[in-house]
Amino acid sequence: MAHKASAYFKLLKFRLSFTVAFSSAIGYILGYPGASYISIAMVMLGGLLVTGSANIINQVLEKDLDRLMKRTAKRPLPTGELSVAEAIVFCVLLGIAGISLLGLYFNALAAALSLLSLVLYGFIYTPLKRINPICVFVGAIPGAMPPLIGWVAASGSIDIEAIILFGIQFFWQFPHFWAIAWVLDDDYKKAGFKMLPTAGGKDLKTAVQIMIYTLMLIPLSLLPLQFGMTGSTSAMIAVVCGVLFLAQTFYLMRTCTKKAAMNIMFGSFLYLPIVQIAFVLDKV
Numbered sequence: 001m002a003h004k005a006s007a008y009f010k011l012l013k014f015r016l017s018f019t020v021a022f023s024s025a026i027g028y029i030l031g032y033p034g035a036s037y038i039s040i041a042m043v044m045l046g047g048l049l050v051t052g053s054a055n056i057i058n059q060v061l062e063k064d065l066d067r068l069m070k071r072t073a074k075r076p077l078p079t080g081e082l083s084v085a086e087a088i089v090f091c092v093l094l095g096i097a098g099i100s101l102l103g104l105y106f107n108a109l110a111a112a113l114s115l116l117s118l119v120l121y122g123f124i125y126t127p128l129k130r131i132n133p134i135c136v137f138v139g140a141i142p143g144a145m146p147p148l149i150g151w152v153a154a155s156g157s158i159d160i161e162a163i164i165l166f167g168i169q170f171f172w173q174f175p176h177f178w179a180i181a182w183v184l185d186d187d188y189k190k191a192g193f194k195m196l197p198t199a200g201g202k203d204l205k206t207a208v209q210i211m212i213y214t215l216m217l218i219p220l221s222l223l224p225l226q227f228g229m230t231g232s233t234s235a236m237i238a239v240v241c242g243v244l245f246l247a248q249t250f251y252l253m254r255t256c257t258k259k260a261a262m263n264i265m266f267g268s269f270l271y272l273p274i275v276q277i278a279f280v281l282d283k284v
Contacts, residue, residue, distance in 0.1 A: 007081040008090060011059060012052040019273075020146050021047035026276040027150025027165050030229060033283050035154065042105050043153050047146055049098025050114045054142070056091035057122030060084055065130075065191040071184060106153035113149045117142040129193045136177050136195060144170035147276070164223045169272065171220060174213035175249065176268035178206060182261035207256055210264065211249035217271075218242040224279055234282035238275045245271045 024047035025040050032039075059066065059077055063084065066072035076082040082090075095118060103111030121142040128135035144166045151162035181188060181195035182202050188195055198205040221238035224230040248267045252260035 007076040013055040017051040020051040023146035024150035027147030031151040031154030046102040053095035054118045054121040068190040069187045110153040117145045140173040175210045179264035207253040230282040234278035237278040
């Protein structure tokens with residue numbers, strides 16, 4: 001029984017799902033600074049459940065491909081710890097629970113956006129990974145929706161502030177995913193994934209594109225100050241983080257090495273939560 005529970009937990013991809021749920025909480029708090037801890041927990045739970053459901057769709061559709069890659073070969077479906085039928089039932093339950101929670105506790109628009117996000121990630125981004133590098137652009141849309149959904153849960157509408165939060169997370173995903181794709185390129189090739197933006201793959205053209213999207217984060221991170229969402233302290237923190245993040249891309253452009261890509265990957269893991277937490281602390 002414990003082994004089965006552990007397999008279901010692995011299927012959820014808890015760390016990834018929690019990160020997404022955290023972003024939705026950021027959007028919610030910025031949209032409603034006086035929010036109760038219960039409401040914040042509810043928006044996070046809704047985000048966690050919907051993201052978990054989307055992750056399971058991804059794993060069901062890619063179970064045979066996951067067997068080919070070292071990084072994913074020990075997931076519950078490739079190893080047979082769980083059957084596809086068990087995964088689908090769990091996926092449906094999580095998805096219905098998460099969307100219902102967001103719809104009933106918050107509003108219908110937040111629930112509808114969550115459903116759209118789930119469909120985009122599970123049924124459009126996932127199969128596109130083997131077809132065309134545009135998959136990263138498509139995947140960046142549901143990937144950027146959590147803070148927008150959080151804001152909508154708080155306000156009931158898609159305001160300019162929600163679009164700004166979406167934009168920051170949208171552009172952040174390009175250096176994030178392309179750095180991961182660079183580091184895991186050999187593994188991805190085994191499954192036929194086409195994640196890097198150029199035919200050459202790990203080359204200067206890709207490094208330049210990573211730099212351009214990272215550069216865009218600096219002016220974007222100043223928009224919350226411009227629109228009165230946050231104060232000047234978080235704007236300064238965001239700019240400093242953006243410049244440090246950008247500096248890592250110059251190292252990649254100079255060297256085109258896996259080590260440089262790994263630095264960007266870890267830099268991206270730090271950049272987003274630091275900037276988002278700074279926004280919240282400056283607001284509340």
